[in-house]
Amino acid sequence: MPPVTSALRECHRLRTHLRNLQAEIDAGPRVLAENKEELDTQRAEHQAHYDTITRLKLKQREDEGTLKQTDERLAKLRDQLEALVAPKERAAKELEITHAEEKKANLEDTILATITELEEKHAAVPAVEAKWKAARDEFKQFETDAAERLQRMTEDTAASRTDLTAAEAHLPRDVKALYDQIVKAKGPEAFAGAKNRVCQGCRSTMTETQFMDLRDGTFRTCVNCGRMQYPVE
Numbered sequence: 001m002p003p004v005t006s007a008l009r010e011c012h013r014l015r016t017h018l019r020n021l022q023a024e025i026d027a028g029p030r031v032l033a034e035n036k037e038e039l040d041t042q043r044a045e046h047q048a049h050y051d052t053i054t055r056l057k058l059k060q061r062e063d064e065g066t067l068k069q070t071d072e073r074l075a076k077l078r079d080q081l082e083a084l085v086a087p088k089e090r091a092a093k094e095l096e097i098t099h100a101e102e103k104k105a106n107l108e109d110t111i112l113a114t115i116t117e118l119e120e121k122h123a124a125v126p127a128v129e130a131k132w133k134a135a136r137d138e139f140k141q142f143e144t145d146a147a148e149r150l151q152r153m154t155e156d157t158a159a160s161r162t163d164l165t166a167a168e169a170h171l172p173r174d175v176k177a178l179y180d181q182i183v184k185a186k187g188p189e190a191f192a193g194a195k196n197r198v199c200q201g202c203r204s205t206m207t208e209t210q211f212m213d214l215r216d217g218t219f220r221t222c223v224n225c226g227r228m229q230y231p232v233e
């Protein structure tokens, strides 16, 4: 390919590549924030497990205290019943005892359920710890990878800029002036390949003569979209 159109094709490739690199570099902080957010979610989940254990232990202790009081009250009520003779008074005391017994049975069920739940929570601790460690490891790996990726992209950007300058050096001075104007306005969209006379930027068709000129290395812009063209085989 003649130097001018060849240089335009290379400039197109490099400017597109540089724009994509910059977009990925710019997205870095957002991707990092997303990963941090996920880590925070995992941290909260991990903490919540131990908070639940603390809460259940407290509940168990409180319920056991209430159970002890209920037992003491039952003993007292039974003593009181012993002393009563009148049927009406005895019936009232028996009802009180029945209620206290129900309360006791309910408390015992609740305590048993709490103990069972606590056992499950304790049994799950290794899995909870493993999950939390995996989350931290994953984040650490992400940070390492991101730093490497950024380093690579920064180097690639510098190299591509050098290559771009070299490619642009092939453009004659009059072409370069126009090139600068169009690039300033359109960025990487300043270029378009032309395949079988069709502009790849806007799909318009050029004449056979125009396409011949283009293949001969004549600098031209698309009459329809204004992009600088180069032939594509």
Ligand SMILES: [Zn+2]
Residues within 6 Å of the ligand: 192, 199, 200, 201, 202, 203, 204, 222, 223, 224, 225, 226, 227
């Ligand atoms: Zn066009």
